[in-house]
Amino acid sequence: MPATPPALYDPVAPDFQDRHGEIYRTLRDEHPVYREPRTGFYVLSRHEDVWAASADWATYSSVTEEAGYHKPMMVDLDPPAHTLIRRVISAAFTPRRVALLEAAILAKVRELIGNFADRGECDLMGEFAALLPSDVVGELLGVPEERRAELRGHTEELMRMTIPRDGKAVAEDVYEVFEGLLRQRREQPADDLMSRLIAAEVDGRTLSRDELLGFCFLLLVGGNDTTTNLIGNGMRLLDQHHDARAQLIGEPGLIPAAIEEMLRLEPxxxxxxxxxxxxxxxxxxxxxxxxxxxxxxxxxxRDEREYPDPERFDLRRGARHMAFGHGPHFCLGAPLARLEARIAFHELLAHIPDFAVVGDPGRIRSSWARGFDRLPITFTPRH
Known part of the structure; x- marks a missing residue:
């Protein structure tokens, strides 16, 4: 194997987000096991290796540094503890309950678009992509409207983490908010997920106080950043691929397949x-x-060993991807992210089909996330 270069992979380097495709290719081809000099972490980059490691929890444990300061939550646990807590949460966070959110999500999407459709310009991140999941997750959990902006700010801080311990103080702030909200729900249950999680039970197993706090934190962060960045990354891809955009406008039924390709290419x-x-x-x-x-x-x-022509944005590719993980930690919130994205892209393409990204989109600098600080667009105003 060739000698390891001193700083091939540094996800917080100023140019990483612009060069990550070529960096990943060099890692896969020349350094499939790479040790990052900044942190000492090892890095696996090939599809086969990542796929196998994500399923092998006995060798590649999810009990990492973050577990030392997080409340117990699924992403920081291995089976059998992970399996037990996931079963209890799944009893409350069901696909049926997610599906019932469709009408509310559609109303929120149309409200947000209506706020800028007459102007002919907007920052798609600040005025749409960051607001939609914040309201959806807030409504699902039962977070009062006046607390949602505060919690959204915390998730945006976490997106900009450069090392795992950066998230400790933010996590404590989020737990403090949910501690009070969960106390209220115990005294006055409501028709929301926090109340259902408190009452959820499988084979006599319920969630402890810390497990409730852990899942609320996980759903808040995962529900916000995943969907926010999926929408931003997807709209940027459609700005760069006009033929694909025209296909989706003419055949909206392709939008779910397009979302999977967005997730593969820009997770x-x-x-x-x-x-x-x-x-x-x-x-x-x-x-x-x-x-x-x-x-x-x-x-x-993006591994050429798994995907033909992997850098191509292909609406009909239909290939498996790992944007939501793989194995026992496959994302429980994936159906919600897909539902929000499907409605968002359908309505955005219906109302502002001729949008164009202008100026500097402004990628965030993060050790783990791919997204935009801002995504300024122009379009034909609605009259």
């Missing part, structure tokens, strides 16, 4: 961490037990 979460429980030898490199390993979803989703 909102580029990487997730694991911790090795034993020495692992892979591609001639030994990863010692107790090492932090980053699984690069963003690279695996």
């Amino acid at each position: 909102p979460t580029l990487t997730s961490g694991r911790q090795t429980t034993r020495d692992v030898e892979l591609h001639g490199t030994v990863i010692p037990a107790g090492s932090r390993v980053q699984l690069l979803w963003g690279s695996a989703n």
Whole structure:
């Protein structure tokens, strides 16, 4: 294997977000097991390796540094503890309950578009993509409207993390908010997910106070950043691929397939961490037990070994991807993100089909997320 270059992969480098495709390709081809000099973390970039590691929780544990300061939540647990808590949460957070949100999501999407449709310009991130999931998750959980902007600010801080411990103070602030809200729901249950989670029980197992706080934090952060960045990244792709946009305008039934391709090519979460429980030898490199390993979803989703012409945005590709993870930690909120995105793209393309991105879109700098600070667009005003 060629000698490891000193700083090939640095996700918080100023130019990383612009060059990540070529960096990922070099990692896959020349350094499939890479040790990041800034942090000492190991990095896996090939689809086959990431796919296998994400399913092998016994070797690549999800109990990482973050578990030391997070309340117990699924992303920081391994089976059987993960399996038990996921079953209880699934009893309250059901596909049927997600499907019931469709009318409310459609109303919110149309309200947000209506706020800027007559102007002929907007910042799509600040005026639409960041607001929609914040309101949807807030409504689902039962967060009062006056607290949603505060919580949205916390999730935006987390998107800009450069090392795992950066999230500790933010997590504490979020727990404090939900501690009060959950106390209110225990005294006065409502028709919301927080109340259902408090009451959820499977085989006599309920969620503890800390587990409730952990899941509320997880749904808030995952529900906000994933959908926000999916919408922003997707609209940028449609701005760059006019033929694909025309196809979707003419055949809206292709939108769900287009969303899957957006997720493959521009996943909102580029990487997730694991911790090795034993020495692992892979591609001639030994990863010692107790090492932090980053699984690069963003690279695996572009691997030429898995996808023909992987850099091409193909609405009809229909290939599996790992934007929502794989294995026991496959994202429980994926149906909600897909529902919000389907409605958002359908309405945006119906109301502002001729949009164009202008100026500097402004990518965020983050060790794990792919998204925009801003996405200024112009379009023909509605009259």
